[in-house]
Amino acid sequence: MLAPFFDTIVAPITGTPPAAVAWVRLSGPDAWCIAAKVFTGWPESPPPRMAMYGHHASGDDGLAIAFRAEHSYTGEDAVELSMHGSRASIASVVESCLKSGARLARPGEFTQRAFLHGRIDLSQAEGVRESCEALTEAQLRLASRVREGSISREVGKVREELEKLLGAVEASVDFSEEIGDFDRERAAQVSAAVLRSIDKLLWNADAGRIMREGYRVAIVGPPNAGKSSLLNALLKTERSIVTDSPGTTRDYIEELADFGGVPVVLIDTAGLRESQDPVESIGVQRSRTIASQADAIWYVYDGSRGWSDEDELLSVAFGPFIKLLANKADLGSSGPGLAISATTGEGLQSLIEDVREHAQVDSVEPLINPRHERILLAAREVMDAFDLSLGEAPDDLLSVLLTQATMLLGEITGDTAALDMIDRIFHDFCIGK
DSSP: OOOOSOSOEEEEOSOSSSEEEEEEEEESTTHHHHHHHHBTTOOSSOOBTOEEEEEBTTSOEEEEEEEOGGGSSSSSOEEEEEEEEOHHHHHHHHHHHHHTTOEEOOTTHHHHHHHHTTSSOHHHHHHHHHHHHOOSHHHHHHHHHHHTTHHHHHHHHHHHHHHHHHHHHHHHHHSHHHHOSOOHHHHHHHHHHHHHHHHHHHHTHHHHHHHHHOEEEEEEOSTTSSHHHHHHHHHTSOOSOOOSSTTOOOSOEEEEEEETTEEEEEEEOOOOSOOSOHHHHHHHHHHHHHHHTSSEEEEEEETTTOOOHHHHHHHHTTOTTOEEEEEOGGGOOOSSSEEOOTTTOTTHHHHHHHHHHHHTGGGOOSOOOHHHHHHHHHHHHHHHHHHHHTTTOOHHHHHHHHHHHHHHHHHHHTSSOOHHHHHHHHHTSOTTO
8 A cells, every 4th residue: 555645756758778768757746846856957946848959967957847746647736858769868867866855666656646636536547557568559648538527427427317316215214204204216227327327338348358458360271271371361460370281380380460440360270181290289279269269260272173071161160250261362262251362462452451441449438347247247247136136125224235336336436445455456557557
């Protein structure tokens, strides 16, 4: 648990050096005093949010920007110092701040202080982390919406409805003679609306997982069908070894691709065939296991040879939802499925669009993470119990259930989250954020 903010913290807030320029942040009650000791251009009355030129204790030159608490990222007095982005320059500035009274910030401590000072809520803080970890444009766009409060607004609306309902049931318990009985018919309508809102949020959970972890595609099929060539073509690099010898890929190869902003994990698997080679046999078994855990299965066969009885037998084992790809269309293609060519690129754009459609990234709003999903499922269970209790349960039991649901939803934004949960969330951040 974070100690009271009597200390001032410091850390680099830019990426791994070396770089052209780097920034170091000081935050806490003594931030401005420490800056005056380590930065020669610091005036007696620094103008807030204006860049000042000067020199650091190491002799390197750069800028300093002062922030009053009400306008800083952390919600407390802060200073951001720029310098040349060498390891030596950054280390020197941080070390001079430490010697002048600061301590090194823990992972995520700047953002944790922003949360505890009310600058952002817990879901927005998670959006900060997701923005830092984004690998594609779509991931960054959705993370930015979370950071700007998309989850906060949706959950806030649901909590507001529950709080109104809770106020009504508590009033009926305390002042039944004056205001009459609790309106259970109206409560059932509100509860149904709340459940619809929760279900709408939960609907985004799977799409949220895909946007964070990637849409997993298992590329399966017989040897020499062009699975590795397809992987290389989609990655636009020679990642998999391609030869005319069957059984080249004996283990799976997993790589992340960007399909128009959608993170996609492409998994090139061992060719499916009976083999006396124990290593290759293990690879084939792994291919089947990986396929069973994927979001999509692409069965690649040699379209220039046509669809065979062996293809029929092998493909059926993966179930009815596989996508058939007739590769080597540049050599002439016959057989079911989408005609593609890993050599010329024919049909590959259709594959990319197909993944984008199934990943449903364009309809994801807001971006629900696994922590939110667990809380929403628990809140839904409580509201189901509330619905069942509306028939004959006493008002005070209804009050308990509504309080429980409201408290659960408050964990998403941090209003009712336990401190140990908060610490666990920020522990996953990088230092300097």
